[in-house]
Amino acid sequence: MGEQDNPLSGARLTADAVRALYERHGPALVAYACSFLPDVSAAEDAVHGVFLRLLRNEIETPQSPVSYIYRAVRNTALNVRRSSIRESPLAENQVHFTHQSGDHEAALGLQELLSELPEEQREAVVMRIWSGMTLEEIAVSTEVSLNTVASRYRYALEKLRERMRPFQKDRAKKDEQ
Amino acid sequence: MNENDRQFEDFLREFKPRRPRALPDDRLIGLHVRRLAAAAVLVVSIGSMFWVALSHKRPATQQPSSDRLAHRQDDPRKLTLIQWTRLAERDAKALEVNLNEASRRSLPGFNDPNSLLRVLAKP
Numbered sequence: 001m002g003e004q005d006n007p008l009s010g011a012r013l014t015a016d017a018v019r020a021l022y023e024r025h026g027p028a029l030v031a032y033a034c035s036f037l038p039d040v041s042a043a044e045d046a047v048h049g050v051f052l053r054l055l056r057n058e059i060e061t062p063q064s065p066v067s068y069i070y071r072a073v074r075n076t077a078l079n080v081r082r083s084s085i086r087e088s089p090l091a092e093n094q095v096h097f098t099h100q101s102g103d104h105e106a107a108l109g110l111q112e113l114l115s116e117l118p119e120e121q122r123e124a125v126v127m128r129i130w131s132g133m134t135l136e137e138i139a140v141s142t143e144v145s146l147n148t149v150a151s152r153y154r155y156a157l158e159k160l161r162e163r164m165r166p167f168q169k170d171r172a173k174k175d176e177q
Numbered sequence: 178m179n180e181n182d183r184q185f186e187d188f189l190r191e192f193k194p195r196r197p198r199a200l201p202d203d204r205l206i207g208l209h210v211r212r213l214a215a216a217a218v219l220v221v222s223i224g225s226m227f228w229v230a231l232s233h234k235r236p237a238t239q240q241p242s243s244d245r246l247a248h249r250q251d252d253p254r255k256l257t258l259i260q261w262t263r264l265a266e267r268d269a270k271a272l273e274v275n276l277n278e279a280s281r282r283s284l285p286g287f288n289d290p291n292s293l294l295r296v297l298a299k300p
Contacts, residue, residue, distance in 0.1 A: 019200060026196065026197045027195060028194055030194060044198065051200055052200070052201070095195075097192045097193065097194055097195070099192050099193075106192070110192050128186075130190075160185075160189070161185050168185070
C-alpha cells in the first residue's frame with residue numbers, strides 16, 4: 001500500500017475514494033475507536049461522523065489520508081467521551097471482534113487485552129494487523145521514527161502473545177483434531 | 178520479525194473486527210444538503226414577509242386619525258392611552274361614545290398615577 005500507487009492520497013478525496021477507505025479501514029477504525037468509547041455503537045458513530053464529513057467535502061485531508069482518519073477518529077472519540085455525562089465501563093456482552101471459527105471467548109479475550117495496551121501500542125497493532133499497513137506507513141502516520149513504531153509493535157505483540165497463548169494452543173489442538 | 182511473530186500475526190488476523198454499518202448513499206448526502214438549503218431559503222423568505230408586513234403596518238398604528246379612532250367604537254378596549262388622549266382633544270363626541278362602550282366592559286383604574294381618569298383630568 002505504497003503512497004505512489006495509492007489513488008487515495010491527495011488534498012480532496014472523491015466519494016469513491018472515501019468509500020474505498022471506509023471499506024478497507026472501517027472495521028479496524030471501529031475496533032480502534034472502541035478502545036476510547038464505552039460501547040460499539042458510539043465507536044461506530046464516531047467513525048461514521050468522520051467519513052460523512054469527508055463525503056461532504058467538509059474537510060481536506062493531508063497527503064496520507066489513513067493517518068489523518070486515524071487521528072480524526074481518535075479526536076472525535078475522545079470528544080464524545082469527554083462530553084458524555086456518565087462514563088460506563090465496556091459492557092461485557094459487546095463484542096466487536098469475531099473469530100473466524102466462532103471462538104467467542106478468544107475474541108472477548110483479545111478485545112480485553114487490546115483495551116489494556118497503552119494507546120500507542122494498540123494503535124500500532126490495529127494499524128498493522130487489521131488495516132494492513134506496513135511499519136513504515138505507521139511511522140509516517142503517527143509521525144514517529146520507524147524504530148519507535150517497531151518497538152511499540154514488538155512490545156504489544158509480546159504482551160498479546162503471552163496472554164493469548166492459551167487460546168492459541170486451543171486453536172492448535174482443535175486444528176489437529 | 179521472526180517466524181513466531183509471523184505465526185502470531187496470522188493468528189491475530191483470524192480475528193475480524195466487526196463491520197460498521199454502511200455509509201449513506203451519495204444521493205442522500207446531497208439531499209441532506211439540499212434540504213438544509215431549502216429550509217434556509219424558507220426561513221429567510223418568511224422572515225422577509227413578516228418584516229415587510231410589519232413595516233407597512235407601523236405607520237398606521239403610530240398616527241391614528243380621529244376619524245379612524247371613531248370607527249373603533251365596536252371595540253374600545255383596543256385604544257391605547259395616547260389614542261384616548263387624542264380622541265379627547267379632537268372629537269369629544271366620539272370620546273363619549275367610546276367611554277360609554279368601554280364602561281360596559283371595564284372600569285378605569287383610579288389609584289394608578291397613570292390611570293386614564295387622571296390623564297383626562299389634567300387641565
